[in-house]
Amino acid sequence: MNVDLTRTWNQHVVKKGNKSIVLEIIKNRSPISRADIASLTNLNKGTVSSLVNELIDEHLIYETGPGESTGGRRPIMLIFNASAGYSIGIDIGVNYILGILTDLKGEILLEQIISMKRLDYAEILNKVIDMITYFKSNMKKSPYGLIGIGIGVPGIVQKNGTVLLAPNLGWKNIPLKQIIEDKFHVPVIIENEANGGAYGEKVFGIGQKSDNMVYVSAGIGIGVGLIIDGRLYQGNMGYAGEMGHMTVNVNGGKCRCGNSGCWELYASEQALIQKAIQNGYDENDISLEKLMELANTGDKKAIQIFAEVGEMFGIGITNIINTFNPQQIVIGNRMASAEKWLREAVERKLKENLLWFFKDNLTLDFSQLAKYSTSLGMTAFSIENFLKIDLTSESS
Numbered sequence: 434m435n436v437d438l439t440r441t442w443n444q445h446v447v448k449k450g451n452k453s454i455v456l457e458i459i460k461n462r463s464p465i466s467r468a469d470i471a472s473l474t475n476l477n478k479g480t481v482s483s484l485v486n487e488l489i490d491e492h493l494i495y496e497t498g499p500g501e502s503t504g505g506r507r508p509i510m511l512i513f514n515a516s517a518g519y520s521i522g523i524d525i526g527v528n529y530i531l532g533i534l535t536d537l538k539g540e541i542l543l544e545q546i547i548s549m550k551r552l553d554y555a556e557i558l559n560k561v562i563d564m565i566t567y568f569k570s571n572m573k574k575s576p577y578g579l580i581g582i583g584i585g586v587p588g589i590v591q592k593n594g595t596v597l598l599a600p601n602l603g604w605k606n607i608p609l610k611q612i613i614e615d616k617f618h619v620p621v622i623i624e625n626e627a628n629g630g631a632y633g634e635k636v637f638g639i640g641q642k643s644d645n646m647v648y649v650s651a652g653i654g655i656g657v658g659l660i661i662d663g664r665l666y667q668g669n670m671g672y673a674g675e676m677g678h679m680t681v682n683v684n685g686g687k688c689r690c691g692n693s694g695c696w697e698l699y700a701s702e703q704a705l706i707q708k709a710i711q712n713g714y715d716e717n718d719i720s721l722e723k724l725m726e727l728a729n730t731g732d733k734k735a736i737q738i739f740a741e742v743g744e745m746f747g748i749g750i751t752n753i754i755n756t757f758n759p760q761q762i763v764i765g766n767r768m769a770s771a772e773k774w775l776r777e778a779v780e781r782k783l784k785e786n787l788l789w790f791f792k793d794n795l796t797l798d799f800s801q802l803a804k805y806s807t808s809l810g811m812t813a814f815s816i817e818n819f820l821k822i823d824l825t826s827e828s829s
């Protein structure tokens with residue numbers, strides 16, 4: 434017998450490919466008719482109809498009343514069923530844990546945030562597990578239930594979901610994906626929080642229109658997520674973007690990563706607090722929020738501290754622009770909330786230091802998703818994994 438396995442396999446791939454394309458179009462453009470899908474995809478009407486029927490059987494789309502007519506009978510419209518399942522996105526920061534429950538369109542339905550100070554691994558893990566349990570028990574009934582959990586971590590994550598090193602949390606070699614999957618029995622995705630943030634901005638945020646975007650996550654530490662040619666760039670082993678640890682001062686102090694004079698020692702929330710303490714502010718009372726409050730009331734010292742940290746921020750960003758020639762820089766994470774006090778200093782540094790030709794077609798933005806960039810990005814990874822569609826090709 435001579436069965437052509439390659440051909441059978443290719444037909445399978447083509448079918449799966451077409452189905453993903455149809456689902457993607459319905460998700461991005463619903464309500465939409467079968468005829469419009471056929472003309473957008475160049476698939477014949479019979480193929481579209483059978484794929485649509487499969488998607489209806491799978492509860493991923495549903496039919497709704499007749500839409501606008503272009504002459505003749507008004508067509509039945511198709512809608513993406515965002516409530517077919519739910520996704521959880523968690524952002525483990527150095528001093529907070531933020532979790533969200535979303536539908537399949539990334540709409541936030543529930544959220545929880547907790548502040549923390551120097552918790553050890555077991556305590557953080559317990560809080561994450563509690564959060565997931567809370568979301569699960571508050572989920573509405575749906576055909577697929579929880580479709581996945583994505584967790585962003587401030588550290589270096591291997592492609593197999595093991596956290597190799599998170600210096601600001603004191604973690605080393607933690608098989609987090611395995612641990613959470615064993616506990617909840619759904620697909621789990623672990624990523625560096627800056628990669629998650631970059632993806633959140635690309636899919637849902639201010640980075641939707643750019644294919645070459647650098648997301649700078651500035652919290653207690655600094656991490657960078659790179660969108661290159663429209664895709665998240667992870668590097669050979671998944672470690673790309675550790676620019677918080679690029680040296681900006683050869684005679685600088687020791688960093689928790691082992692290197693000296695790292696960028697995050699001078700341009701992060703941690704740097705800001707340190708500077709404030711050196712300037713006489715009360716160690717037990719000072720925080721990013723407090724410093725912003727002071728700056729808003731015209732406190733000159735507070736304003737100056739933001740300006741100094743902003744300059745160091747600009748120096749690092751100059752290095753990044755020189756390396757990647759992006760069309761957009763998005764500053765995210767906690768420091769993004771201080772845009773009012775950082776922007777001018779960052780822009781001044783870029784103006785002084787950047788080679789003139791880099792400035793063409795370059796925009797500097799502060800995140801609008803604010804604290805949700807990473808958790809939404811982690812949710813997007815899970816949804817994409819579940820629906821097998823590409824969320825970065827939003828056609829809205």
Ligand SMILES: [Zn+2]
Pocket residue numbers: 677678688689690691692693695
């Ligand atoms: Zn370092």
